[in-house]
Amino acid sequence: MPDDTLTISEMCAAFGVTPRALRFYESKELLFPIRQGQKRLFTKRDRARLKLILRGKRFGFSLEEIRQLLDLYHMGDSQLTQLSRTLDLARLHLADMEAQRAELDEAIAELKEQMDWGEKKLASLSKSGHAAA
């Protein structure tokens, strides 16, 4: 491990994002790459955070929401009150995600049902209609 840091383009390749996105996340204080001169170097911590950022996005959280959640994953120090607040926030997100999972299960079941119906229909159509133009 020469330095355990990645340049911006390495970071982009590793996560499939654009440089613009990374700079944007930094401007919104979701990432804190260190600087060597003026160039950004992304640490292991940045990589962990980016992973969580992308995951959060997939679950429909805004960058601002994600930023607050990230604090939970990166505090070995913070204040008592702040920690308590962050935990409250985390509880909300957890509830949100569990509700989401329940609805997702339901949606998956319904979609499968519709697809079964569609495939049956497709089968009957291609049987009765295989003589048509």
Place this chain on the structure above:
Amino acid sequence: MPDDTLTISEMCAAFGVTPRALRFYESKELLFPIRQGQKRLFTKRDRARLKLILRGKRFGFSLEEIRQLLDLYHMGDSQLTQLSRTLDLARLHLADMEAQRAELDEAIAELKEQMDWGEKKLASLSKSGHAAA
């Protein structure tokens, strides 16, 4: 069942959306309320579609993606080719949702882990620090 249709404000109350949103969905051809004069009347079909629309949004699908999926739920007629295409699309969405569920499970597990850690930390902090200002 007087008519089995809802006015726009009834619809809004029932689903917690604004009139603007409903008109917007109609303009994007996700809903097709019938007209009595110039007023919109939302049918049972519109209600079913709106439910799916809101669900789709929660899972991060765009309105355009949702519009295409809605076809699957409302075709008793369509063409063979179209049906086949729609099923392909549905398969993609299904795969997407199942991947989403897997990642959601992982995310929930990780968040719980972090919260446990945070709560332990909180407990130890409030024990050692209960004498501080």
Place this chain on the structure above:
DNA sequence: AGCCAAGATGACGTTAACGTCAACGTAACG
């Protein structure tokens, strides 16, 4: 007839999350 509430129709504004230049810096290479 007068009026109000509910609804319709544009048309422009807004926010989030980047995309897309343009202009500049700089380190290494031939």
Place this chain on the structure above:
DNA sequence: CGTTACGTTGACGTTAACGTCATCTTGGCT
């Protein structure tokens, strides 16, 4: 020493999904 590759900082553009007016209309009271 020129130029190519990679990077930086503004600054303005864009898309999705509505919000927010500013006018009309219309069916019902009174």
